Amino acid sequence: MQLAPGLLFPGSEVSEVVVLPLFGGCYHSVQMDAAARKIIHIDMDAFYASVEQRDNPDLRGKPVAVGHGARRGVVAAASYEARIFGVRSALPSLTALRICPGLIFVPPRFEVYRAVSRQIHAVFAEFTELIEPLSLDEAYLDVTANRSGLETAWQTAKAIRARILTETGLTASAGVSYNKFLAKLASGQRKPNGQFAIQPHEGEAFVEALPVAKFHGVGPATARKMHALGINTGADLKRWPLQDLQARFGKSGPWYYSIARGQDHRAVNPSRERKSSGSETTFNEDLFEPSRIEAGVLEMADDVWAWCEKSGKKGRTVTVKIKWADFKQSTRSQSYPSLLETRDQLHAASLALIRSVFPPGKGIRLVGVTLSNFATAMPNPAQAQNLLDHVAMTISTGGIEAAGEDRSMSAAE
Numbered sequence: 001m002q003l004a005p006g007l008l009f010p011g012s013e014v015s016e017v018v019v020l021p022l023f024g025g026c027y028h029s030v031q032m033d034a035a036a037r038k039i040i041h042i043d044m045d046a047f048y049a050s051v052e053q054r055d056n057p058d059l060r061g062k063p064v065a066v067g068h069g070a071r072r073g074v075v076a077a078a079s080y081e082a083r084i085f086g087v088r089s090a091l092p093s094l095t096a097l098r099i100c101p102g103l104i105f106v107p108p109r110f111e112v113y114r115a116v117s118r119q120i121h122a123v124f125a126e127f128t129e130l131i132e133p134l135s136l137d138e139a140y141l142d143v144t145a146n147r148s149g150l151e152t153a154w155q156t157a158k159a160i161r162a163r164i165l166t167e168t169g170l171t172a173s174a175g176v177s178y179n180k181f182l183a184k185l186a187s188g189q190r191k192p193n194g195q196f197a198i199q200p201h202e203g204e205a206f207v208e209a210l211p212v213a214k215f216h217g218v219g220p221a222t223a224r225k226m227h228a229l230g231i232n233t234g235a236d237l238k239r240w241p242l243q244d245l246q247a248r249f250g251k252s253g254p255w256y257y258s259i260a261r262g263q264d265h266r267a268v269n270p271s272r273e274r275k276s277s278g279s280e281t282t283f284n285e286d287l288f289e290p291s292r293i294e295a296g297v298l299e300m301a302d303d304v305w306a307w308c309e310k311s312g313k314k315g316r317t318v319t320v321k322i323k324w325a326d327f328k329q330s331t332r333s334q335s336y337p338s339l340l341e342t343r344d345q346l347h348a349a350s351l352a353l354i355r356s357v358f359p360p361g362k363g364i365r366l367v368g369v370t371l372s373n374f375a376t377a378m379p380n381p382a383q384a385q386n387l388l389d390h391v392a393m394t395i396s397t398g399g400i401e402a403a404g405e406d407r408s409m410s411a412a413e
């Protein structure tokens with residue numbers, strides 16, 4: 001169902017979008033804006049595993065799992081050759097080896113993945129300023145303004161994927177649609193190395209046919225709850241009145257009501273590009289696996305450090321925020337005797353804090369890193385080394401019980 005160029009988003013389609021009456025008049029104008037949007041969701045194909053196969057020719061064409069093969073290890077990413085056997089991310093390594101005896105485990109190299117991530121981000125920036133990264137290898141792009149001058153969003157997606165291949169030697173898939181929810185669903189349709197579009201008049205039917213478990217924002221727990229209520233597909237979900245969805249699912253009720261109709265009014269939010277002393281990210285799925293959670297934390301620490309370099313500010317308190325699958329929230333924070341002077345120190349401090357909740361008893365949906373306590377710096381090399389030793393010791397003792405800590409935990413909705 002791939003579309004020829006020029007077919008996407010003819011203006012006449014805008015009027016076909018259903019307007020929800022319950023939100024009143026202002027909703028109408030938002031709806032019209034949303035209908036006119038052109039959103040691309042870019043997703044690298046088997047990202048970590050593809051990077052490993054790119055950098056080591058011996059791994060090409062073979063079933064590869066990024067992760068640790070040891071007991072208690074989990075698969076962080078699987079190559080397509082491994083996926084044929086059913087190897088998936090988050091699968092315990094021993095299970096993966098049982099179903100795919102030839103599986104080759106490769107330890108993750110997050111520094112390399114982050115470097116590639118910066119490359120693809122630079123490619124995105126050639127096409128639009130409205131970039132919302134979801135993870136190292138995924139982002140929403142709003143190309144409504146069409147800076148590239150290409151005729152359609154479809155062509156723009158093709159051009160972006162071609163540039164990514166040239167720059168990184170890696171393939172990406174793309175979803176093109178009029179909102180984020182559908183663009184993300186679309187990018188999975190022609191993987192790997194493909195793209196798919198959902199036009200405004202197709203969105204509703206597309207969602208109706210889809211199992212609810214595939215909806216972004218419907219995790220395994222919610223899917224089970226929906227199944228128990230007889231809601232298996234988008235069409236089932238659409239039969240539920242808003243009030244009933246609210247009664248069953250609380251604040252998420254209106255969201256489910258909207259997406260069942262192919263509607264999503266969220267703008268592409270490039271705010272993560274505006275660096276600040278705090279940065280957080282919501283994962284695509286609830287994560288249990290330490291290496292992937294740590295990768296998310298390090299990415300946020302990098303954001304914060306970029307802000308430190310730009311603003312010239314440094315702090316001595318690091319806080320890691322965790323939002324769990326049940327939306328409860330925890331924070332772990334530690335104050336140091338002196339300011340954190342290097343990115344490595346911020347990394348080490350952030351890792352020590354997130355590791356204090358490992359193994360996670362429930363899925364983690366969001367992590368954030370914040371730096372605070374911006375006391376005046378009195379940096380000297382000896383002090384910096386002491387601090388590094390202190391952080392290293394904290395990690396080696398596996399927790400945050402060391403002196404000088406400031407531990408807090410709160411549960412909040």
Ligand SMILES: [Mg+2]
Nearest residue numbers: 043044046137
């Ligand atoms: Mg991906």
